[in-house]
Amino acid sequence: MTIAEVSRAYDISADTLRYYERIGLIPTVPRTAGGIRDYGEEDCRWVEFIKCMRAAGIQVEALIEYVTLFAQGDSTTGARLQLLLEQRELLLGKMEQMQQTLERLNHKIEHYEQCDRAMRDLRPA
Template sequence: MTIAEVSKQYDLTPDTLRYYERIGLIPAVKRTAGGIRNYTEVDCRWVEFIKCMRGAGIQVEALIEYVALFQQGDSTAEARKQILLEQRAQLLKRMEEMKRTLERLNAKIERYDQFVLPTENALKKSE
């Protein structure tokens, strides 16, 4: 697949895909004789994985380290697993924080509907 096709499929700009490859977030993509990137199914799985992890807020540095370790082979499996475990713990912490924020927003919205809107409507009627 060309970079344009991958870009469209994963809703990422070509610049983002080039950047991901340049910083080691995805392994180097093979090129055609003319120098055009030729994404394989494996490359696309990396793009999908990184997009998912970045969407969850996983740190770029951790993902770069994970990819570098992956490229070193099976002897790094435990180190890669440790990265994933650490990132999962951080994600769970952020999810708890987001849950508390959501609860606070819900309470504020409820109070808004109960108190602010009736007051505003009363003011409109007195005009």
């Protein structure tokens, strides 16, 4: 697939794809004889993985480290596992914080809805 096709398929700009490759967030994408990036299935899986992880708020640096370790082969599976476990703990912490924020928001909304109902009840018919 060309970079334009991958861009459309994953709703990510071509510039972002180039940037991700340049900083090592996705492995180097093979090129055609003419120098055009030629994304294969494995490359697309990387794009999908990185997009998912970034959407969850996982830091670029952690993902670069993961990609670097992956490129080093099977001897790094323990390190990759540890990195993913750490990221999961961070994500769980963020989720807990977001849940607390949501509960607070819901409380505020409920308060204002009650105020709004009370104001409507006071208005003459």
